């Protein structure tokens with residue numbers, strides 16, 4: 001727990017008290033953890049794997065966030081009492097998760113201002129990102145939105161390699177389109193342009209940003 005940013009500021013004593021209250025859940029790839037509109041009873045922490053947060057409109061989906069080890073989610077419906085899950089959560093890979101009951105989480109928040117501050121800090125970051133998404137969807141074209149999305153993914157999920165920064169999540173063109181708010185064909189076209197320009201390379205669905213500075217210069 002000490003390595004999870006949300007709980008970093010808790011005292012040793014609180015951490016020792018909290019750790020046994022987490023319930024470990026091992027889930028397969030493609031499992032729905034909860035649906036938009038469900039009652040929210042637990043906060044989730046990711047030990048390993050990747051979780052997709054999304055909303056559906058008939059057959060179309062918009063991906064709001066991808067979370068990985070060390071991230072938490074499911075806090076919104078715990079805190080805004082009376083409100084239900086604001087989005088659906090599904091595993092993109094096999095995951096090991098830790099679930100914490102609402103009552104326990106609220107009890108620790110009440111006694112730890114540092115935990116509350118950490119939670120606020122993450123919420124502010126997520127709000128900033130959501131504002132960025134509103135801006136991008138309103139003002140930017142598809143090519144810029146795709147470029148910004150892969151830069152953002154490389155910041156959140158990137159692993160440095162000699163070839164460049166690898167986005168360590170296997171994403172289909174359709175999933176990227178669902179993050180950007182466009183259609184699969186546009187993603188395929190723009191990724192091909194970026195491949196031809198030598199800005200990226202793709203190997204087994206993993207995108208490597210070979211020249212992140214060039215991409216950043218274009219979207220600035």
Ligand code: CMP
Pocket residue numbers: 040053064065072073074075076077078084085086087088089126130
């Ligand atoms: P909750 O509403 O309980 O269930 C869905 C969860 O997805 C939510 O809590 C947050 O943890 C997360 N979530 C919802 N919207 C966003 C967003 N725009 N950015 C990041 N995470 C989100």
